[in-house]
Amino acid sequence: MALQVWLPLNGTLENKGLSNVTVTNSGATVDNNGKIGKCYNFGNGNASSKGISINNNFVNIGTNRSICAWVRPKGNHYHYSGAIVSSGNWNNSSWTFCLKSDNTGFTGFDRGYKNYYSENIPINTWTHLCVTVEGNVTKFYKNGVYLGMQSRGTTFSSDAANTMIGRETYASGYFSFNGDINDVRIYDHCLSPKEVKEISKGLILHYKLDGNDIGITIPRNGGLIPDGVELYDYIEGNGTSTYLNTGINPRVKPRVVADLTFVNATDKDYWGNSAITGSAYYANFYQY
């Protein structure tokens, strides 16, 4: 499971998600007053066609999925809705993550504008919205708070082609989100309420769940310990399969200062020698 598309949209179009997508700006402008630094603005309620496209097929994300973003609507949206993310042909096969045109509801992974969850989204205010799908259950979150659910079918279409941020993907007409968008994320799994809450705090940037990364950046937000991190007295290897990779091959000369408690004498060194019970314990600070 992974965070497939992750566009912080904090002044750049960098995708930090797992999918190798091509992201192109089609008229959206950078605004300095984002939720996470800068953000992108998509229009002013007129018939704008500003948007950011994700043109490559990013992934077949399956039935279970989640999508979330920070939004700051500036007023009513032109035409049918304020599209945060829209994929496919709006009039045919498509899904969308959008606000109701008058900001009185939102929906996600929904064809067009059929199944809004009624909830007022304030204008000129940053609001975190998230929609998760697990099986036929679609759940709605606002600022990390679970609002409610809808029961729908599980067939989605157009996961990939013609995907836009901040604009409908209607083939012959484009209507942009009236306002600003930050930190768009598309997951290939259903986020838990706890995860949604953490993301909505705007402090934790999520991580790839592919198991290949050895370090996950967790920005501090003024405090010493980032939100989501809980310190403990120790961590203990299981002696058979667990280890950590420091990510460092020292250039000059390594020095390790370790505060540790040996547990037993069953460890072995590189050569497979058993520990010498009662005389030494093996810590295995090994580079070789």
Next chain:
Amino acid sequence: MYYRFGTTTSINCGNAVSANTRHIYDVSDNVYLDGTLIKTTTNTYTYNSSQSNILIFKAARSNYYSDYKLHDFKLYDGDTLVRHLLPCTYLGEPGMWDTVENKFYRNQGTG
């Protein structure tokens, strides 16, 4: 306590410590145990881009693991502190948090 950096020979410090007692090892050319010099070596460390990163709880080229309790881990490159790892969970997942780079390091093995 054994350690091996770069291509030097494994170093056995050999000092007996009791199980379930907490100690601070300071390991480089010399080895200090709880502030007392217990080993002096004349290692010459040469950087090699093909050699492993420094691992914790495991030797890089074998499947031998350790099971001590690690309370605090600092790694220097020369005089520069490059990692300061503290035991933690991140969203419920156990690992270590690096105060130098603000990174969470998770288990790279299984289990």
